[in-house]
Amino acid sequence: MNFTEYFYSLVKQIPKGKVSTYGALARALGDIRASRAVGRMLNQNPYAPIVPCHRVVMSDGSLGGFGTGIEKKIKLLKKEGVKVSGNDILDFEKALFTDFMSDFPLKKMRNEQKRLRKSVRLEDGFDDIETVGGVDVAYSHKGFGGLVVYDYKSFDINKRVSVKDEIDMPYIPTYLAFRELPLIEKLLKKYKQGPSVLLIDGNGVLHPYGMGIASHVGVKLDIPTIGVAKKLLCGEQKDDKILPGEYSEVEYEGNLVGYAYRSSPRTKKPIYISPGHMVSFETSLEVIKNFCKYKLPEPIRSAHKLATEARNSA
């Protein structure tokens, strides 16, 4: 059973006449960070009302939303014996169910991150860089992955590969790799050779557990990787003001985890560069600098375009 199906099985545990909350379901999945993903999955619930998404309300006892209109939610709850007044559940404490029976899948994923972290290497695992690839994923109902490989000497495009696959995991902050790794693996399998270095949309060691998607992919597929993110996930940027072409260190819990790099004079917002695996901090910065014609490095821009085109023509 995939993650989303497992989630629906948890929702089915909420008894008739009771309600639960987005946060309680997120905790049952294993991390409160999943609460927004809970909302999204409930919004997509294809099994309503068998999977009783109408029994999920806000943690302050207010009703929250409902896809087919809040009146419908109130009607279903009242029919089940839950008292509703205005926009609130009456006797919320009494009606609240939080005693889920769960395997806490996100805790298992977190443990895997902690285990994989021990294998991350932050030294260059190569002599020369011959090729640099970029990957990105676009979504509709399915996921569409794009990989574009550049020659590092000539900056010519060497190869483009795109794939399509089912996505069974929602986006949950700090668990991105579990959503996108299968597609990235499929891309590299189709490409066969494997670039000298792979650029990935997201972070490397710039992550609360040191295992952002770039590090995760690097360790699992045993390839050098660099993470490039558009927003800061965690940690602090040493200098707030950065001039075009310059950078500032990003620290997390007192350690260097990456750089905020002002890649273009046109944007004030920097990109966040962090080594993933088998690449040093210095090399990470250097490779990205060499590829930044615009805000994002060319391999990622091209991969983004390829993935988006693959989705739009499907």
Next chain:
DNA sequence: GCGACAG
């Protein structure tokens, strides 16, 4: 309302 957490 603020802060805000990659894609």
Next chain:
DNA sequence: ATCTTGTCGC
């Protein structure tokens, strides 16, 4: 990430 018209600035 996705939903989406026009608008601003170099």
